[in-house]
Amino acid sequence: MENFVLYEEIGRGNTTVVYKGRRKGTINFVAIICTDKCKRVGVANWIRLTQGLTHKNIVTFYEWYETSSHLWLVVELCTGGSLKSVIAQDECLPEDVVREFGIDLVTGLYHIHKHGIIYCELKPGKILLEGSGTLKFSSFCRARADGEDLEKVFALAGAEEGEDINENTVQTYFKSIVQGFPLYTAPEVIKGDNFCKASDLWSLGCLLYEMFSGKPPFLSEGRSELIEKILSEDPLRPGSDSFAFHKPSPEFISLLDGLLQKDPQKSKEDTELPVSSSAKESVDDHENLDNLSSSRAGLKSSSNSFKIETQTELRPKSAADGESNESIFLLSSRPTPRTNSAVEICDATTVPIKNSSQGDSWLKKAENVCSSQQDMESKLKELIYTESDLTVTPIIDNPKIMKQVPVRFDPKALHIPAYSVEKLSSMKDVDWNNFVKRVCSMLESSEKNTGAARSKLNLLYYLCTLVVHKEIANRLISSQLFPILIQQLRAAANWDVRANIARVIGLLALHTSELEENVPVSEAITLLTELIRENFRNSKLKQCFLPALGELLFLIASKEEKGEHPRECWAVPSAAYTVLMRCLREGEERVVNHIAAKIIENVCTTRSYHAQGFITGEIGPVLWYLFTHSTGDSLKITPISALCRITRSSPNAFQSVIEKVGLTAVLNSLANGMCKIQQYMLTMFSAMLSCGIHLQRLIQEKDFVTTITRLLESPSTFIRAKAFLVLLQVLINNREMLLLSCQTRLLMYIERDSRKTMPGKEQQGGSEYLSKCLDLLIYHIVQELPGILGDILSALTNVSGRKHPSTVQAKQLKMCLPMMPVVLHLVTSQVFRPQIVTKEFLFNYGILLEFIRSIDSGETILDRAIGQAASEELIKTTLMTFGAVTEHPSLLMSHRLTVEDSIVPPLVSLVHSQNEEWRLLSLRLLSETTSVLLSHEVMGEEKEESLNSNNKLLSLIRDLLLPQYEHILLAPDPIPMYALKLLVALTDRSPASASLMEENHLFPVLFQLILRYQDSILGNTMQTVIVLLNNIVANKSVNMIPLFQEGLTHHICNLLTEAVALYLEADDKRNTKTANVLLGSLLDILQYMLTYTANIVRQTLQAQKSGAGGDTQAAEDLLLINKPLTDLISLLIQLLPSEDTEIFLSASQSLLLLVQLYGGSNEESMSPENMYSFAEVLKSKEDPRELKLLLKIVKRLITSNKKHLESLKNDGDALIQALESLGQTPSSDVDSAVASLAFDILRAVGHENIKTPK
Structure with missing residues (x-):
């Protein structure tokens, strides 16, 4: 699985999660399905039937993998959601759309049938849409080969694999198809016949009907009523008044009539989809569409066997290197757009996840998280344990502990009527009492011979089938039967009878919901304890008696917790706890260990007096030993689960484990454990931290924090949520660990999961829990930032202006300054940035920049206290932090005055730094900040065409920056580019700034830069110079004579000549756009030059005509200076055929001005x-x-x-x-x-x- 990268969750079912994934080293995206091992039967069937089956209307299967508790399937990604979602959104589809979808369904189903496969469960949720709209069949979990005995196939597979795939599993699996709501199930299947091709066509008819009408052809609230309708009623014809919005065509009605014919033998032979002939040809080149869509008749009995030579294809690949770690995928930090694609596995109901815009969602979400720190800690404790941590499963007849022989009784040998559960539930009291008396009488009969014992066993088997029903269990446990069972458990001579009595008692305890005080539960517990103790060496007897003892203990513990009865009602002997503890120890059979651990797990789920009996000093290490020395997944999970529940009442239990085996061993088990184990261990760490146990060691342990952070890559929502919760408690108690957490990508994980839990997204189960944990963590980190920045400012204030900090001051600096990268991490996070960049933050940041200026200028020296490298890192991180803010202009605009007053002055000072790196960073930040602030002010003062030159920002630049700007412009690369960008921003927004450039003699410097970068005309620096020149010459208030005198004409001629050549000969598409922009700017400059010249000449001529005289020499000199521009005429003419309209207009207008002048x-x-x-x-x-x-x-x-x-x-x-x-x-x-x-x-x-x- 190391070949795949796992992205976000795109669908979820009861036991299934679907992720978007990508094969590493490619851009091939896939769907990755994670499903519980309980679905192995169906998944293996899917792979068995579809391996190598390739078709445009079938979801392609690629490969599958197995980990300790999950199966992972890699299949084709479908980004259009399911047909179910389409019908839900549109309610009903036009017939032409149904026709197009029908072609895909028929084509795919024909291909499936042609390969001898019966799909068996055709319904909208299992049909997925590709992005282009093509329908695809997915999930062949319940499909089968035509005519094959699927039970035998899986029995063979189970025998070869050694898997727990038995007869009951397969039977239960396929009976579940018709035990649910059979909306799309054919009548013959409901009657008990096998699935066949004809039954698939019935389902196809239901699907076409639902697409057109918006609902299935048969619909009812009750299952029995629905079945009756399918078997005996006809569907509402689409031509009725219910379909008034769009009437179906006769061909479509004919098709539905043929497909929904209840008796496939009577089906029409000429039923046909109303599609074009070309569409029919797409189904198959050799056979007509009628072969598939027309005949339910004739298909029912046909058989085309589907055989496989070996069962090796039922075996998935293992995780890399045989590890059982669930985190076998790489989680990507790069967000991708969500899709609504979800693959339905067996009975899983997929829930598509919808997109929602981000905006200020995190900011709004964080506003009402907590009212105070105490409120946060209270909410944190409520989140430590979830329902998922306290799930209770049966002790008795638990297949994960040991396999149970199915209970079967012989009604003929029962000697009493074998009443059904329904009959017993409706029995009158008199009849019920007579029934119970007869049962008790038979139980009390002696076992003088084998036949009597066998008869009693048969009765107990019958009782086992009854007591699994709550109503029967409630009545029997309160009757005289329960004391008789205890009596017989003590007195019966036959141990099989005793074992089955214990089983009946255990099942009664498991399934009863009502318990009266007079029921002799304590007597039963005491007797079972004695029997176990007396037969402690007999493992088989212990396996029979322990489950009953455990169910009774859990029953009274749960009743006590609910407050239904006082704990004194049912006393539990201390020997019971002693016996159970002995059953946990080394040397016992694993099944006995497992049962004992399961009893402790269930009982300690309750907060009861009876649970306290298990909380001893040795319980933690004993359960841990059982966990570390067990091999089966279930047996490894149960003791950790039990320890987790004990820790809920006594965190010292987990502490004793850490003290005995060491934190490193515990962390190794956490890192390499299965999902459930990781979930329980994270819960225990949270419980310990919340109580302050082992607090100082854990919050200082870097390996602990690193291990917890790695778990944020887990595909399990609960594990990620609990990891966030543990880290929150670490950060509450040790702020310094926030730096390590940031370095281990904590913020990236927060951002990724925040997108999934944003307001507006559908949340259920784990997602809602994850959202709550994230909210608390984000809230705490936001609250911590002012303290971090405050500590840094305090430490710098104490050494401000000092060149030799004291030892105490140096220690404070070493503690506080390394936290500065945390500020940078938070400002660059889209989750935290909107919440932390406030007016107060920017004001304090301005103070920090003043300290940085002081350090850079040498007024304050930190090198002796923290070292030169740390000092430089502080300056760099501080500047980069504000750089992250400038990337979001809205933040600067929201706090414009604070930025102008607090941040811009020290930035201007830092531009003069002797360190080139700081000078460059400061200049870039000043350039970007100025551009944003000036544009904001221009928009804010619409009535004024230009900015007030007395503006504080411009005054700072004019007085402190521009006088030194010549040296900055001539500095080594890339400083000139950022210096030019600042001038571009100024000249864009402030007409007066061009005059300021002239006053500071910067025009000659611009031409020096043109000469310096003339060999890289497409470079960023040259482009910025040209943009700046364009701004200057476009300003009507600028006196252009100095520019002409400095050689503007000569430079523009050279630049235009080269730019036109590049434009006309550009073959490299990457440079075409750059050359176009460059040429456009140069043509604009040329036009401004010629317009200026033409205006001067026109004014002179007008003065002469009016008799006012005037100096003609200036006009003549200007014409002479610009005469070289006539050399550009041929170049401009060559540009006239340009397809770029702007280039044509600029070239033609400049050309007209040139010929008018010359x-x-x-x-x-x-x-x-x-x-x-x-x-x-x-x-x-x-x-x-x-x-x-x-x-x-x-x-x-x-x-x-x-x-x-x-x-x-x-x-x-x-x-x-x-x-x-x-x-x-x-x-x-x-x-x-x-x-x-x-x-x-x-x-x-x-x-x-x-x-x-x-």
């Missing part, structure tokens, strides 16, 4: 390649605005440079053709403007034959 000064503007690009884009565009833009560019080029006009005349055929198509008669005023521009260009090149548009 005309056709670039000689390559109308090269053949460029003209072809113009032609292609003119053909592809339909938007008149885009066409006008392109035509203006062409017109400007040819009218400003005659060479371009000649090039168009000589080499521009494709472009002229495109212009001619645009110059045709326009369909609207907008189109006429396009046509007019096209005509102007054509006229310029001498094409006069085109009509001038109106």
Whole structure:
């Protein structure tokens, strides 16, 4: 099983749990079914029939494994839930959907029948849906081969395996099919016939009927009434008024009539599913669909035997290395989406688990967990023992202790009427008394010969069959029969008679629910004790008398606990306890040991005076010895269970075990034990810790905590819940263990199980218990955090400003500072983060950052007290903790003022750290925090277009950070990238920040960075520089002249040239998106530059026209500086055919600005390649605005440079053709403007034959 990873639970039944799993090393997901060994018969049958059976409509079986108490099956994962859930959700399905589902059912059933298998139990819960909607047959536990005797098959399998698969097991197993509610069971099966193919078709008819109508064809509250309906009544026809919402077709009614024919011999031969011919062909290439769906007749008697050569396929694989540990799967910490897939094993009722959104669920859930620490401890004690820990099973006739011979009596040799239980229950008092007198008379008769003894034994066998019924047991135990039984137990000469009398007494004690004070129970206990003591060497007699003694002891103990009778009513001799203790000791037969342990287990389940008799100083070690020296699973579990129940009243019993064998031996047994053993041992540890016994040793023992934490990987919900409970008690008494728990992934386990127990999810049994345990643990840890952070601050306060801490201070630092990683673990947990990141937490965290600044600057020196490594670890962990907070902007926004006042100032100071790692971390945190806070403020003040420059956050950055920013930007990688990100955040939100950059002479530094990273244009740093430049040039208040003077034009030309080349030649899909974003930003910068230049030129020209004069030199200088941009014209033209609309618009608008400013000064503007690009884009565009833009560019080029006009005349055929198509008669005023521009260009090149548009 080490080849599989186990994920979350996806379904649950009475004895079955279904998990989602994955085969290690692959992405193949599977369903992993964990079922109790009591289902071995059915599971083995499933595997026997379906191994190698592959079909699209059958759940594929892969492999199976066996552990000490469970079977594990690995099968195909179906993520769509069951057909039962679909019907429950939709109530009834349209006929076309029923038809599609019916095709899957018929196809799968035909394949099953073709291989000689009878499915036997076709019902909605056993049909699963794949994600695509395909139906699949699952769980062949009750299937059988056609015509085979299944009892013989399993008898043979049991003989070869040595398993406890007997005749009664198989008979009981298959009788249970019709003992339940036979909603889908064929009439002939109810009458007692064997399952056959025809009975499967009846079930198919019921299924199709239910899908269409929303309910089975026969429905009743009582089983007898339901059977009567199936045998004698016809189902309500789907064509009646009850189906008014959607009427069935005649073909569908005909199909149902044929499938639900009560006598399969009279079934129609022409019944057929209303499906297309192609669907029929999918059933089988050689036979018609009618062969399956049409005939219940003729199938009933057919036989196709299914044989297997060996029984080896009934054997599962063992757990790795033969270990009996249940935790044979790896539990994944990675959450996966839940599905509603569940495989139904035998009679297990699967309960799908629904998804629910997380949101603030944990926060809301934690609000009302506890009102105080005392309340929490009170709730904790209530959770130590659960009903699962105190389950009681019979002592007598318990198959896990020893096999019992079935009780059979001969009615003919009974000498009294063999009344049935029903007859006796309804008997009048007079008749009842006469019956009891006759029974007593026969029991008191002498055993002079063998026939008399045999007759008395036959009567006792008859009584054994009666007293297992509560009503009969209640009446008999209060009658004169009970004293007679005691008398005969003492006086009978035949030991078989005595043994069976003891059995009747034991069964009476087990099944009675009422006990009067005058019943001589004490006399019976005393007599049984004497008989056991007198025959102590006779193991067989002890095995007969001990169960009766145990049942009597448990009976009076339970009555005392309920307060029905005072304990003085039934005195128990001390010899009884002594005898039972002797039966536990070494040297006794294992069956005797087991019975004695079972008696103690049951009696000590009660909180009674009688249970106190077993609580002695030696009971713990004796039971532990029996546990460690036993081999059978049941015998190992019983003594631990008994010890667990004794510990409930006396935790010292478990303490004595630890003192005798050592904690290491106990922990080894815990780690390697079966699920039940682990559950009981965890319960005992909880009981001990809650009482303070062994407290100091356990809470300091790291191996103990580690072992308990490993149990959180168990697939058992109860074990995980109890492990959480033990860890909670450790943490209550020793806060330092929280660090070790975090290091051993406690928080990961809490998160995983919290998802399963969130509000809104269906919870039952173990899940509800797990939820309660988790709530307490989470509550306690949340309450502990302020104390942990407070201790750290207190220790640092005491040494603040000191370079030589005292010995006491150093000791305090060594105790408190190592707990800082706990804060980091909690902040990174989605369960704890919403509960612990509060205003108070962030305020204290700001104080901690001030201490970190002091340590980093050398004002406070901790190296001598805790060492340099520990000091550096403290700083790193502190910064990483706030980093985890910044990943969740909502937390920063919720406490914006606290973050600004308490955290940002020390972060700004730490940016100047001499340590590159701290400087980098601080800068990254400051960048992310600033971005979040500024965006929040912009949204909060909608009326203002920009932030107030006096804002405290901006003031800090302006006064303390920007003056030193040149050194930061030029620092080694990756510091410049985070420094640039901070500037991007500032320029995004605050227009004034661009001016601050100019004041601090940061523009030249940006161009230095461009030169530094020019070889990695797609790198993060270069991209961030370009985004920052874009923000700067987009700001209308920025004076761009200094940027032009620093070489902005030259750098943009180079960057655009390289970016266009990357864009046009990008083959690597990973780089395509990056190149697109980069090119878009550079085109935006180019457009802003050209727009700025155009505005300056326009203003100058307007001033001249108005006679105001004006300085034309500035405009001329600017045009001269930007003249190199004309070299980009050809590149921009090549971008015009781009499919990216934004790239086209930016390129065309920049191109228009360039030709407006510089005309056709670039000689390559109308090269053949460029003209072809113009032609292609003119053909592809339909938007008149885009066409006008392109035509203006062409017109400007040819009218400003005659060479371009000649090039168009000589080499521009494709472009002229495109212009001619645009110059045709326009369909609207907008189109006429396009046509007019096209005509102007054509006229310029001498094409006069085109009509001038109106």
